[in-house]
Each structure stands twice: as structure tokens, then as C-alpha cells.
Amino acid sequence: MALKLKGDKEINQVLSSKDKALKVNLNKHTYGTFAEIGAGQETVRHFFRAGGASGTIAKAMSAYDKDFSDAIYGIEEDGRYVTENRLKKMLTYEIEVIEERLSRKTHPDKIFFSYANTVTTIDFVKKFKGHGWVGIKFQLDPLEDYSEIVLHVRFKETDAKLQQETLGILGVNLIYGAFYLNDKPKELLKSLYDNLHQIQLEIDMINFAGPRFSYVDNRLMSLLLVRNGMTNAVMFGPDGNNLLPAQQLYKANILALRGSFRPVTKVNMDMYKLAQQMFLNESKVKEENAKIIFEITLTNLSAEGEIDERDFLDRAELLCSLGQNVMITNFQEYYKLVEYFSEFTKERIALAMGVYSFVQIFDEKYYRNLSGGILEAFGKLFFKDLKVYLYPLKDERTGEIKTSENLKVHPRMKELYKFFKYNGKVIDIVDFNPEILEVFSRKVLDMIANGVHGWEEMLPKGIAETIKDERLFGYSRRKFLKK
Template sequence: MPVPQKTLLTTNRKALTINLDEPKYGTFAEIGAGQEVARIFFQAGGASGTVAKTISAYDMTFSDAIYGKAPRYVSRERLALMLEHEYQLLLERLATTRGDRTTFFVFANTVAATSYKGNNDAHGWIGIRFQSEPGGAPSEIVLHVRMWDKEALLQQEALGIVGTNLIYGAFYFREDPLQLIQSLVDNVGTARVEVDMVQFAGPAFPHVDNRRMALSLVQLGLTNAVMLAPRHEVLQPAELFYKKAVLIERGTFRPVTRVNIDMLNCAAAQFVQEPLIQGKEIVTLMEISIHNLLDSGTLDLDELLARVDLVGELGFTAMVSNYAEFYRLTSYFRRYTKEMIGVTLGVDNLLEIFNEKYYEHLEGGILESFGRMFRHAVKLYIYPMRQDTYARFVRGEAPAPSTPRDGSGGQLLITAKNVHVADHLSNLYAHLLENHYLECVIGFDRELLGIHGRDVLRRIREGDTTWETMVPPLVARTIRQQGLFGAPVPAA
């Protein structure tokens, strides 16, 4: 019988527990890094009670012949073909003889460990399709992992542990998906393995919200960022960014305001004119960093999901990360694409980038951070700020109340060309400006410059309905209907 959840089992003990659980019986199909998970089950003892078949169609021709062709061998499509083929084969051959007393399962993975040349990413797709009761419809868990060990042998070992954790979790933690996610890195840790996508499906998970599970990956430290598409779909970063240029806006989006939309649209109009972008597909993102919320312990997943949904309703993909520094954000994208990266931000965030306190942990300080941030075609598009708002920001004061009409107030605007940074950093700033690492956003709507997110949030909570003119109409309607951000909940 499984041990209570609070007890951390060794990998061997998890495999042995499953081997001795008589109804559980299935197939192990592993491609790319050896049969690491099957090996653990054989070494644990009693594997004849669990293993119907193991297979490793390592050769591409054999793999295609068995499972059919897929665009890439280490891909979600390949994993889906493996699970489907092996599960149907399992039922065809064994359902009549033992289907009434067996909960069948198929575990599969397709993985690329570090090659001899050492020039490839070590990552893989892992999944399990299983019955929760004899003869029942199958459920499924699919996840994507990255292995951080430098040696292929250690990567294979880590993969075996994660695979065993997934099988154990599917059988014994499925009533608590959060516990299941936490258990994926038991006995291996997040320093060796990153889980950057997880997807639940089937009758065993009728109430699981995959968006919430994705956010939990960041909250629990299993990954640094997750992607959520407008249609509530959880995306895998490597597939989303593969050979694509990226344009991103950072913000709290609490809620999304008209100025947020204007900032991203204006930056996009300039981004598509870049010579390096011509003929390239572009991914546009709104990114929410929860770094400060995690540090303070005040993360509210329900409110975070509301912000993600509002971004999605406007047609944008939401990225939720735990990155505080901008250089870590651009380095993250460099894992997946070599194409140009654009970041749009306001003058206030630009000044924060030049705040040296954020780089005290780096040996090279601010120069090292900028070297990381701007390597390989990265450009910042700077949205202007009213002079009075700039003055209040410099003094550390809250922005003045929002004024959506004539938002510029006829004032001088602070832009990337006239903003003041610390004197000893002025030459560095001039270098970035002159070499077009920084660009002023043009074509913006001057009437929107008086809108500030914190003021909009305050008005929502105080019942001041003027906030509705400061956000897109779709956002205003959703906030009213659902009573988001402290808005009065409408009568039934």
C-alpha cells in the first residue's frame, strides 16, 4: 500500500510499491536516453507484477514504422503517438484476459540527453495514460522537462527518477494534483530538473484547472516561467518560441489599462520594421512577474488567474515568471530562439534597470547585467512619461490621479532621449542610446499618458466608476461581471 503523502519515499521504494500493487499493469516506452524508468522498476524487484512490456524504438526508422511520423522526434506530438499506440495495443492484447481486475497504464517518454558533441539542449516529453478503475476511460498527464546536469549519465539518472515520480503520483496523488506536482522532483530537486509544462486530462481530473497547475509550477519553484494562451491553453516555451522573434511588455496588469495596450501596439508597429525581423514570425507577450509576491508570501492565485484571463480576453499570450531583473528575462528567451527580442517599458522601469542595487550579487555589477541583457539583438522600446509623473517617481511618491482626457496636460514629456540617469552611468546610457539598443516609442496616444494602473485599481476598490474609461471596454465588462479587484459584485 502507498505510504502517507508526508513521508518522502526513495525512488526504489516508489517503484517497489507500484510493483506490489497487483491491479496496476502496463507498458514502458522510452526513446532517446535509454530505458531509465523501466530499469528502476526492474531493479526494485517484483516487476513482473507491473511490467507488461518495455520498448525502446531508438532508431528513427523503427520509431516511424511503429508510431508514425511526427515533425520532431522530441516533441509533444511524438509522445502523443507513443501513448496512443501502446495503450491501444495493451487493450487489444490483455483486456479480455485481465481487464476486469487490472488498471492498465502506459508510460512513455521521448528525450534528448546531451550528445557527445555537447551542443544540444537536454530536454524531453514525459507522459502517462492510465485507468483509475478496471475498464474505465483513461486519464493522462503530460509534462515537459529540462535536465541541467552537465553529463548525459546524470541526466539519464534524473530522468529515471522523475518518470518514477510521475507514475507514482498518477496512481497515489491524483486526488491532490498540487501534491502530485510537488512530488515530481522528489529525490532529484529543481537544481537538476526543471518542469516547465504540465497538462492533466481525463476523468481522474474532472476539476483540475491546467492554468492553475501551470502557475503552481512557478509558485513551487519547478520552473521560472509559464505561458498561457488566450484560449486557456498551457503552452510549452520551446515550441512557442522556436525560431520566432519575441516582443514583450512587462507589467502588473492589475488590471490591463488602455495605456498598456497603447504601449504594446506602438512598440509592435516599430518592432516589425526592424531589418532583423523581416520574414520572421513574431510572438507578442504580456509578462507578469510574481517575484515580489513570492518573496512576501502574498501570492493570490485566484487574482493572478483573473489578470491572466483579462490578458487572454484581449487576445494576448500571458507569461507569468519569477524574474525580477530584465537581463534574466532576455536570457530566458535565448534558451529557445536566436531571433530578435524587443521589450517595451515605461521611463520608470527604464530608470529601475539603471538602479545598481539590483546587481550587487553580480561580480561584474551593472556592466555584467547589461552584457547579458543586450547580447544577440535585444532592443528596449521606451514609452514616454509626463514630467509631473516623472518628478513624483524620482521623489518616491505615488503618481497623481489619472486623467484619461488630455493626459499629457500640455507638459514636457520625458523620453529615452531626455531622461536623466546617475552621472557616473551617463556615458553607458549614451552608448546604448547611440547604438540603438534603446528606442523612443512613437505614435503614442497623448491622452492616455495620465492613466496609472495603481490609481485605476484604487478607483475600482472605492467604487469610483470613472475607472471604466481607463481600461478597454472588454476589460471593464469582465471586471464588473465578475467583481474583480474589489469591484462590487453584481446582484444575481
């Protein structure tokens, strides 16, 4: 709902949870089931209390006992119940039940839905705050296939009752959004926090699927989660679908490469392949448990002001085409990234970076908000036995190749640098290709923008073709034909 003011400006008026539930209830077409596990029947409670629920709720249930749950939805191979796979089984099963038990002849105008959640709230000793999966499977026309929205939440409140109430409000927002904001996925995403605050919960993954969302790029939805302050980090895989960071990083050996990847160049891939080889050769690292991540910071994406969504998707398209996992974070400082990784694993963590980026780590201006300044930051950065694989830099003016042996940091930082260098924390990447050291993403972009030939040779195999075919980064064949 929006209110018009002078000057034709609009102010969004957030409906209460009761009003949202009532609007769904009064819609004579919506009819579905509610299946909630782990935190009471908090969502359906809103619909019962709003009034008119008999026209909306076909069934409400909560199979708390594991044997009952397994008998209904099947046994999970990993024995876990708070998982995405469990949620999807719940949604699919409940839709099948309503389709089986309600005749389309009797209900020709009904659009069916199933809402489900499987969560665990904060434990008794308040060590684990709780998390869960929430989703809805729904249709907007009796003859169309079902669309689906699935998301993962992490609770921040330290009281189980408060978490239950938060879950209930979130569920109402999701159901309302599915029926009334499905054509505006960005607004739907924001509306999940209606009548809630970000200090109450974090949404760190969401996927849209089905005919109503065929045009939605889930990678962009990931970006919006970070930009909207709903979470600090998101991941997506080579297929473009969003991944749950906690699930991907749990007890994993992690190698992260930060960059702009605008576009990804031969230097980026040379660094990646050589760092990966060094990482897998570490005695503490098992290949089957290693995760390689290409990370882009929100600061990098907004380096030229506002975030350009098209530009972001161009970068994502190329990294996905190379089969890479991509992470978008709100961690400008490296120590925050390492702290985040450390929430999920105690195994070896490594960072691959160029000399220029490494030297910037020793700039004190980035740590003025810390009471312990740069020493506190470096304590957080290296206390987990972190390794840095350092890719060389060729000085554009002198032609000198900079490595850990001859790079220059601020005079006050020399001794600090030496401490980490000579304790084996910083390792040079030595088998690099010297012929590509002068390749920079910004140079490639300038050549593409100005119709200058030769940029194709600076990129990994197949990337130039993708840029041309998809017209990424403003590529125009016409520019080059004029040359």
C-alpha cells in the same frame, strides 16, 4: 506518507523509488505498458527490480531504430522524434494496444495505463545537455475515460548515465503521483523531485488533462513550476494550456512587454499595439516569425507578500481573453530575461516599457551581485542588438510628459544612458494616446475595491465585462449599488 509529531504537525516522509514502484506493483488493479525511447528502459527497470512486477507490467519496449519507431507510431512531418506530438502518439497507441489485446471481461477490475518517454541525453562532445518529453495516460476506474499528464524536462547533468538514472527516478515519481496524488496536483507536482535535486534536471512545462484533472488550471501549474524553483520561465497561450518556451522562442523575433497587468489597461494595450507596429517595421523582423509576449515576474506577483493564486489567475484570465501569450519568469533584472531569450534565438529582441521602468534599469542596487556591476549587466542586456521601445510617462505632479529626451537618471549614469540613447538602442513610442496617460492599474484596482464608478473606461473593450461577469479582483456588484 506522513509522520505525526507533538502538536499535530506533519512531516512528509519521501518514499524511495523502490518503495514507490513496489506500492504500484502491489496494487492489484494497475496494469499497463512502458515505452521508452532515447535513454534506455530506465523507468521500467525500477518496477522490475522492486518485485511483483508481473501484476503491473503488461509490456515494456524501446523502439530505438527510427524505422521501427515510425512503423509503430507513424512518421512525424517534421522528422523529429523528441517532441510532444511524438510522446502523445506513443501514449495513445499503447493504450489502444492494451485495450485491444486485454479483454475487459477477463480483467474487469484492471485500471490501464501507458507510460512513455522520448528523450535525447547529452551528446558526445557535451555541447547539448539533452532534453525530453515524459508522460502517462491512465484511468482510476475501469469505466472512466483516460486522464493524462505530460511534461518536458531539460537535463543539467553532464554525464549520460546520470541523466538516464535521473529520468528513471522521474518516471517512477510520475507514475506513483498519477495513481496516489491525482487529487492533490500541487503535491504531485512537488513529488516529481522526490529523490532528485533541482541541479539534476529542470521541468519547464507540464499539462494535466482528462476527467481527473477537469478542475486543474494549467496556468496555475505553470506558476508553481517557477515558484517551486523547478524552472525560471514558463509560458501559456490564450487557451490556457502551457507552452514549451524553447519551442515557442526558437529562432524567433521576440518582443516582450513586462507589467503587472493588474488589470490590463488601455495604456498596456496602447503600448502593445504601437510597439508591435514598430517591431514589425524593423528590417530584421519577419512577421511570420515574430513572438509577442506579455511577461509577469514572480517578484511582481509576490509584491504584497505571498503569491495570491486567485489574483494571478485573474490577470491570466484577462490576458488570455485578449488572445495573448503570457510568460511568468523569475528574472527580476531585464538583462537576465534577455539572456534567457538569447538561449533560443539570435534574431532581433526588443522590450517595450514605460519610462518609469526604464529609469529603474539604471539603478546600481540591482547589480551588486555582479562583479562587473551595472556595466556587466548592460553589456549582457544590449550586446545582442537589443532595442527598447519607450512609452512616455505623465508626471502626476507637474503634468510634464517624460520621454527619452527629458527623463532623468542618476548623475553617475548620464553618460551611460547617452551612449545607448544616441546609438539607437532606445526609441520613443510617439503615436501614443495622450488622453490615457493618467490611467494606472493601481488606480483601477482602488476604484473597484471602493465601489467608485468610471473605471470601466480605463480598460480595453470587453475587459470590464469580464471582470464583472467573473468577479475578478474582488469586484462586487453590491459595492456599486450602494453608491
